[in-house]
Amino acid sequence: MPVVREFTLPDLGEGLTGAEIIRWLVEVGEVVAVDQPVVEVETAKASVEVPCPYGGVVTARFGAVGEEVPVGAPLVTVAVAASEGDDDAGGSGNVLVGYGTAGHSAAPRRRRVRPVQTRPAAVPAPQPTAQPAPRPARSGPLPVISPLVRRTARELGVDLATVSGSGPDGLILRADVTRAAAAVVSRETSAAAPEPAVAWDDDVVPLRGLRRTVAEKLSRSRREIPDATCWVDADATGLLALKDQLAARAAAPRIGLLPLLARICTAALARHPDLNASVVTEPDGTPTGIRRHRAVHLGFAAQTERGLMVPVVRDAQLLTTEQLAAEMARLTEAARTGSLTPAELTGGTFTLNNYGVFGVDGSTPIINHPEAAMLGVGRIAAKPWVHDGELAVRQVTQLSFTFDHRVCDGGTAGGFLRFVADCVENPGELLRYL
Known part of the structure; x- marks a missing residue:
């Protein structure tokens, strides 16, 4: 039976703690080879294509374009053959020069807390890559796994309990927070602006x-x-x-x-x-x-x-x-x-x-x-x-x-x-x- 292996953002060196996703190079359901680049990310120093040390079928992608991903957070999961998915088979180890991979580093990986997901035992058929519809806000623990999302919410004055997450299992993404903040500003501006005044929204370009x-x-x-x-x-x-x-x-x-x-x-x-x-x-x-x-x-x-x-x-x-x-x-x-x-x-x-x-x-x-x-x-x-x-x-x-x-x-x-x-x-x- 295939074994699902998780590939996380590797240690980037130079004191860097995360990277921003620029573009995905693979789709869910796509077959990838060992050391094939799966995502392009931009760090504070440069942009690089990150190769995955596992070969198989991509079963999931984590993170949207423009989202900042911390080191140790999952990027993709890949269903590999059982013989390649054993504990002693840790991938090629050739992610990037000077960058460690899972199973080849003595230091523990840092993981971000995320909702538990049931992983399929078999390789799923290719699925459409369209974003799922936003889910209504829920009670209990907020489905937020990124410190960046929480910080963005604090800076924009957004109550995360009122935000509907568009990620897997209602995961709240940074884009959800910025959309919620923009909607509040738009409503307040429309209410305050006299007819036929036009509300002009300034563009804020994030420093990333x-x-x-x-x-x-x-x-x-x-x-x-x-x-x-x-x-x-x-x-x-x-x-x-x-x-x-x-x-x-x-x-x-x-x-x-x-x-x-x-x-x-x-x-x-x-x-x-x-x-x-x-x-x-x-x-x-x-x-x-x-x-x-x-x-x-x-x-x-x-x-x-x-x-x-x-x-x-x-x-x-x-x-x-x-x-x-x-x-x-x-x-x-x-x-x-x-x-x-x-x-x-x-x-x-x-x-x-x-x-x-x-x-x-x-x-x-x-x-x-x-x-x-x-x-x-x-x-x-x-x-x-x-x-x-x-x-x-x-x-x-x-x-x-x-x-x-x-x-x-x-x-x-x-x-x-x-x-x-x-x-x-x-x-x-x-x-x-x-």
């Missing part, structure tokens, strides 16, 4: 996944870091000429402007190692020391459809300019396709932000916590400039440098920025330090 993480980091950075910014205009005509010269070599990999700026950053940090640092703090934010990093893990801003991401080039100081270009191109493509791993989005020690691609001249960015500094590069535009004692039209950019004033003073920051500007104006100067 990556956007929520970015918001939290920026808020913490603004609270904790006493930042300051200095800037300087630089003649980038020579740097553009170098880029064009390297591009003319058709056989070689393309080296754009960003890798050249990254190379300048690593050279500048070698001369000013105090800036490749982070402040050590107590849990209450009290600073206790400055950690100087030996390696330069260079983050760079990449705009994607999911928002701003900052992939990190590991050990950037050890790479050639050509290798920097290749790695930055790889990470940029991964950011755009949503396939960056958590490790590729964390651990940076310095950030390069080329906001000039948006057509702006300057900016005072917020430091990427817990780093101590960030270099910003504005657009490169033709401007009048005194060159070799004569007025000429040159390609000019504005460089800004935002730094943690606890790590260094204005003299160190100014020296760093001046070195960067000199290298932008005379790229050959880099040969002195490479």
